[in-house]
Amino acid sequence: MRWFCFSNGGQNRKRNAVEALLYVPKSFCKEANRYLIWFNFKLICLKKYQLSVFLASEARELESLLSCGVLTVFVFACFPFVWEPVCDYLLCVSNRYIKQKEELEKVTVSTMCYIVALMFWSLDLSMHHSVFPGTGIIIDQSNLAAEKKHFAIFTAKQQSASRFHVPLMPTRILPLKHLLRPVLGGEERKIGFLLLLRTVMNGGGLVDKKSAVAGGVEEMCGEDCATMDQPVTPWTVSVASGHTLMRDPRHNKGLAFTEKERDAHYLRGLLPPAVLSQELQEKRLMHILRQYKVPLHRYIAMMDLQERNERLFYKLLIDNVEALLPVVYTPTVGEACQKYGSIFRRPQGLYISLKEKGKVHEVLKNWPQRSVQVIVVTDGERILGLGDLGCQGMGIPVGKLSLYTALGGVRPSACLPITIDVGTNNEKLLNDEFYTGLRQRRATGQVYAELLDEFMSAVKQIYGEKVLIQFEDFANHNAFELLARYSSSHLVFNDDIQGTASVVLSGLIAALKLLGGTLADHRFLFLGAGEAGTGIAELIALEMSKQTGNPIEENRKKIWLVDSKGLIVESRKQSLQHFKKPWAHEHEPVTKLVDAVKAIKPTVLIGTSGVGKQFTKEVVEAMASINEKPLIMALSNPTSQAECAAEEAYTWSEGRAIFASGSPFDPFEYSGKVFVPGQANNAYIFPGLGLGLIISGAIRVHDDMLLAASEALASQVTDEHFKKGLIYPPFSNIRKISANIAAKVASKAYELGLASHLPQPKDLVKHAESCMYNPVYRSYL
Numbered sequence: 090m091r092w093f094c095f096s097n098g099g100q101n102r103k104r105n106a107v108e109a110l111l112y113v114p115k116s117f118c119k120e121a122n123r124y125l126i127w128f129n130f131k132l133i134c135l136k137k138y139q140l141s142v143f144l145a146s147e148a149r150e151l152e153s154l155l156s157c158g159v160l161t162v163f164v165f166a167c168f169p170f171v172w173e174p175v176c177d178y179l180l181c182v183s184n185r186y187i188k189q190k191e192e193l194e195k196v197t198v199s200t201m202c203y204i205v206a207l208m209f210w211s212l213d214l215s216m217h218h219s220v221f222p223g224t225g226i227i228i229d230q231s232n233l234a235a236e237k238k239h240f241a242i243f244t245a246k247q248q249s250a251s252r253f254h255v256p257l258m259p260t261r262i263l264p265l266k267h268l269l270r271p272v273l274g275g276e277e278r279k280i281g282f283l284l285l286l287r288t289v290m291n292g293g294g295l296v297d298k299k300s301a302v303a304g305g306v307e308e309m310c311g312e313d314c315a316t317m318d319q320p321v322t323p324w325t326v327s328v329a330s331g332h333t334l335m336r337d338p339r340h341n342k343g344l345a346f347t348e349k350e351r352d353a354h355y356l357r358g359l360l361p362p363a364v365l366s367q368e369l370q371e372k373r374l375m376h377i378l379r380q381y382k383v384p385l386h387r388y389i390a391m392m393d394l395q396e397r398n399e400r401l402f403y404k405l406l407i408d409n410v411e412a413l414l415p416v417v418y419t420p421t422v423g424e425a426c427q428k429y430g431s432i433f434r435r436p437q438g439l440y441i442s443l444k445e446k447g448k449v450h451e452v453l454k455n456w457p458q459r460s461v462q463v464i465v466v467t468d469g470e471r472i473l474g475l476g477d478l479g480c481q482g483m484g485i486p487v488g489k490l491s492l493y494t495a496l497g498g499v500r501p502s503a504c505l506p507i508t509i510d511v512g513t514n515n516e517k518l519l520n521d522e523f524y525t526g527l528r529q530r531r532a533t534g535q536v537y538a539e540l541l542d543e544f545m546s547a548v549k550q551i552y553g554e555k556v557l558i559q560f561e562d563f564a565n566h567n568a569f570e571l572l573a574r575y576s577s578s579h580l581v582f583n584d585d586i587q588g589t590a591s592v593v594l595s596g597l598i599a600a601l602k603l604l605g606g607t608l609a610d611h612r613f614l615f616l617g618a619g620e621a622g623t624g625i626a627e628l629i630a631l632e633m634s635k636q637t638g639n640p641i642e643e644n645r646k647k648i649w650l651v652d653s654k655g656l657i658v659e660s661r662k663q664s665l666q667h668f669k670k671p672w673a674h675e676h677e678p679v680t681k682l683v684d685a686v687k688a689i690k691p692t693v694l695i696g697t698s699g700v701g702k703q704f705t706k707e708v709v710e711a712m713a714s715i716n717e718k719p720l721i722m723a724l725s726n727p728t729s730q731a732e733c734a735a736e737e738a739y740t741w742s743e744g745r746a747i748f749a750s751g752s753p754f755d756p757f758e759y760s761g762k763v764f765v766p767g768q769a770n771n772a773y774i775f776p777g778l779g780l781g782l783i784i785s786g787a788i789r790v791h792d793d794m795l796l797a798a799s800e801a802l803a804s805q806v807t808d809e810h811f812k813k814g815l816i817y818p819p820f821s822n823i824r825k826i827s828a829n830i831a832a833k834v835a836s837k838a839y840e841l842g843l844a845s846h847l848p849q850p851k852d853l854v855k856h857a858e859s860c861m862y863n864p865v866y867r868s869y870l
Contacts, residue, residue, distance in 0.1 A: 320868045331355040338399040339502070342866050345370060350869050367866050371405050378413075384421040389432055391417055395491070396435060399501055403864035406495040411820045418488045418772065420727030420752045423473045429481035430523035437487045438506030440480065442527050446540050450547040462503040462783050463557045464548060465489045468511060470531065470564040474699035474730035479513030480526025485561050489584070489775070497776025497827045498861025499783065509544065511537055537567075545575055555845065557782055559584055559775065568620045569668050580782065582790050586624035588771040591778070591795045593625045593695065593722065594632055595802035596749050596769050599816040600720055602806075603747055604692065609633050609644065614689050616682055616704075616732060617697035618652040621724070623668050625695065626650065631792055632799070646674055649689050655680035656688075686711045693720045696732030701725065704733035709741035717745065724751040724769055735766035749816055765813040773817065774798050777827035781834025784853075784860050786845035794837045801833040802826065824861065831857040 329337050334354055342350075344365040351357050365373070374394065381387045391413065395402040406413050415421060425432065445452045469482025486506030493499045511532040518524045532540075548556060560571055560583040572583045582588070597608065604611070613629060615622045626648045633644040650657045650672045656679040657665065657672050665673060679685045686694065686708055694712050696704060704723055712719035719742055723732035735754035738746045744759045749767035756765045778798050782790065805818040805826050818826060832853035838844040850856035 317863065317865065317867075320870045329354070331359065335359060336397075338395070338397050340869075341398045342367075343370060343398055343401065345866055347868075347870075353870060367401065367404060370401055371408060374401070374405055375409060375412075378416075384416060385424050385428065385432070387416045388421045388425050392437075392487075393434075396437075400864040400866055403491075403495050403501070403862070406491070407824065407864065410495065410823055414492075414770075414772065414820060415753050417491050419473065419770075420729070422484050422488045423475055423727040426472050426478050426481050426484040427475060429478075429484055430518075430521055430525050433523075433525055438483055438508060440483070440508050440510060441540075441544060442480075442510035443512070443529075443532060443536070443540065444527075446536075446543065449540070449543045450550065453547050453551050456505060458502045458505070459552075460503055461505045461552045461556055463490065463493055463499055463559065463779050464505045464507055464552075465493075465559045465561050466507040466509060466544075467561040468509045468563055468567070469513065469526075470562070470567070472562050473726045474701075475727075477513050477515045477518075477531070479515060479518055479524070479531075480508055480510045481518065481524070482562060483508040489559065489561060492772050493776050493779055494862055495776075496772055496823045497780040497831070498824065498857075499776070499780060500862045509540065511540065541571065545579060549579060554788055555580060555783075555786055557582060557779055559779075561585070563620075565619045565666070565668070576790065580788060580790060582775070582778070583620070583624075584771055584775050586620045587628075587790070587795055588775045588778070589621045589697070589724070589769075590624040590628035591774045591799045592769050592771050592802070593724065594628050594796070595773070595799040596722065596767065596816045597629065597693065597720075598632075598799060598803040599806040600747055603811060603816070604718060604720065607636060609637050609639070609647070611647070611692040612689060613648045613693045613695065614685060614691035615648070615650045615695045615697060617699065617725070618650040618657060618669050618672065619697065619699070620668075621697040622650055622695070623672065625697065626672060628792070628795060628799070632796055635796060642671075645671055648672065649674065649676075649685070649691070651679075651682055651685050656685045683708045683711055686715070690715050692716050693722070695722045695724065697724050698732065699725045699730055701730045701732065704738070706737070706741050709733065709738055709746070713742040713745060718747055719745065720747045722749045722769060724749075726751045728752040728754075735764070739764050747814060747816060763813075765815055767815045767817040768820075769817065770820075772820075773802055773823070773826065774830065776823075777801070777830025778834050780827060780857060780860070781831035782838065784831060784846065784857055785835035785838040785843075785849075787835075787838040787843050788845060789843050791837070791841055791843060793841065794834045797833040797837040798830050801830045805829065825858075828854055828857040828861070 329340055335341050344363055345367050346356055378387050439456050441449055441452055465486035467482045467485050469479045470477050472478040472482045490504040490506050493504055494501050510526045512527045512529040514531045519528055558581045568583055575581045630641050630644040634641045657669055658676045658678055659673050662670055662673040679688055721738050725731055731750055735748050736757045738748040739757055739759045749769045753768050754766040756763050835853050839849045
């Protein structure tokens with residue numbers, strides 16, 4: 090990295106000092122060999138000292154620069170009544186900067202570097218505040234004089250030695266009108282942000298290894314740059330305080346604001362006098378949630394909490410994950426989507442409908458966060474096992490991303506839930522006066538394809554190459570097509586196809602310790618040949634090939650699928666959809682599932698049909714008659730759509746079945762033994778997988794990464810779990826599980842040459858844990 094200074098030969102030494110500090114030539118951007126944008130800066134000469142102030146002419150373009158990973162210069166305004174002290178200060182700063190120039194040349198391009206000069210001045214500044222409003226810098230009050238105040242300059246070189254923590258800057262490029270008149274707690278504060286020079290060269294996805302503990306993978310607003318014991322500044326449009334602070338879910342603490350914070354941020358009188366710890370707040374909320382008897386009411390209460398106090402929401406979810414996972418996700422989220430129009434309160438994601446066709450790029454820019462790393466998108470056509478819910482499918486992306494944060498440690502501000510509304514074929518919704526989506530039949534064909542293509546292009550353009558796009562609950566015909574079309578050009582992942590496959594494969598690998606043998610020694614029968622069923626089958630065949638070295642075509646012959654018309658056999662091949670054809674084997678036609686069980690004699694029965702009660706007593710008894718320990722996986726969601734209940738599987742198999750389901754079931758006692766049903770929940774896989782992709786800077790998802798995730802999850806099952814009949818570890822340890830999965834996925838990304846964050850960390854598990862978002866309250870002092 091090279092740093093350049095220049096002087097235009099002007100007579101005013103203070104103006105030259107500012108220019109020396111600010112100027113970086115176009116040649117640097119040219120050398121960087123990235124997607125670079127150069128901005129035309131306006132030189133504004135102010136009165137008296139003619140202080141040079143550069144203003145970006147295109148704020149929109151400057152915002153997009155963050156995701157492109159280009160050298161960024163922010164320069165804002167200063168005010169006439171502080172010219173002289175500001176100029177004196179800048180002269181000192183620039184001299185220090187020039188002296189350190191040669192040392193800064195040694196900093197690598199992949200390192201995030203700050204050179205920050207911040208000014209605050211107010212004629213009526215109340216100096217009892219220990220935090221410098223607007224910057225987060227602690228004032229050294231011993232150096233304050235009546236006429237002149239000295240401020241801190243924080244550079245990359247001085248970070249470890251300085252007692253001042255890293256100044257925090259807002260993510261958005263603020264309009265000039267907000268900079269000129271920020272109002273804090275009813276008092277006008279004149280704030281001038283004079284310079285933030287920052288480089289983030291790896292597509293905006295850089296991980297700050299030393300400080301990511303504060304907020305997950307690198308956060309553009311800077312909060313990650315402060316350690317947990319350092320104070321931070323609650324930025325919104327200006328420094329949040331008073332009612333603004335309490336209405337901002339990202340920074341609100343409710344009754345946990347300390348006495349000093351209440352003074353510093355104008356909260357006196359706006360809160361009851363009691364001060365509660367975050368732990369006591371958690372205890373209180375769990376007590377309230379237990380009072381609700383209807384699961385949907387608990388869901389609404391949790392969503393309300395997320396909208397008013399983000400950190401408390403995630404802390405509560407992480408500490409009580411086994412109790413609250415069924416509330417924020419399946420099975421309760423299914424009912425929430427069905428009734429979304431009635432319970433809708435405020436939008437939680439981004440809606441892109443046919444009305445926005447041709448303007449998707451502009452719509453994405455309306456989202457306030459620029460450092461998005463994970464997008465979960467649905468078109469609502471196949472929500473769980475509930476069918477077409479149209480625009481009301483938004484509950485799925487919102488729920489999935491909550492788990493990305495709680496279970497995988499991805500920052501909330503890096504998550505973007507999106508619903509693509511192309512209409513619905515659900516007559517009930519079209520006639521519902523409370524329906525929130527387009528009231529028209531679902532668009533298909535070219536119109537649909539063009540909208541999705543515009544969306545995918547816009548996402549890559551705005552958020553970069555390394556944003557993870559997770560397709561969720563698309564209908565079979567679109568799910569396979571979209572995954573095939575974009576897997577070679579985007580970082581895409583389909584949870585219904587790949588995530589389900591990975592978590593089921595993990596259960597099978599773990600179950601081998603109870604069943605014996607290898608995967609190749611077993612026969613598999615699926616009820617359901619959609620995206621989940623065929624996705625699982627394909628990943629099982631791939632794992633068999635990895636273990637035995639046999640061609641995948643040979644391994645497929647050990648896997649049989651049953652769809653709505655019966656066993657998929659060679660004689661039906663001409664009429665089959667393309668994704669079913671590889672599973673058409675030579676066999677006489679069979680229409681009933683129980684007959685297929687008796688004919689194929691599978692050791693493993695897997696249900697992905699989305700239709701409840703299909704594993705009847707006759708089917709389970711047939712499996713038990715063939716196998717000493719039949720493995721039965723009823724994976725369809727929600728609970729009402731499960732192929733059978735845990736109680737039925739254990740009872741009909743006389744306590745010999747190994748059972749797992751997609752939705753949770755309570756422990757069941759049979760013949761004096763307590764069986765704990767396993768849950769083959771995708772939440773075991775996708776949070777850790779996503780974190781692994783992010784920390785490695787992966788640019789594509791490879792099948793080997795899914796296999797690595799499955800093996801990592803299976804390795805977390807202990808003998809103690811097996812004694813209870815479990816083939817999955819308990820969710821109580823999910824953050825550790827996700828870190829291990831992330832490490833294996835990242836390792837595979839480096840091995841395949843698909844990682845861009847170099848060099849590879851020595852200990853990927855510790856690195857993953859250090860990058861996880863921590864929802865513990867931060868100090869604002």
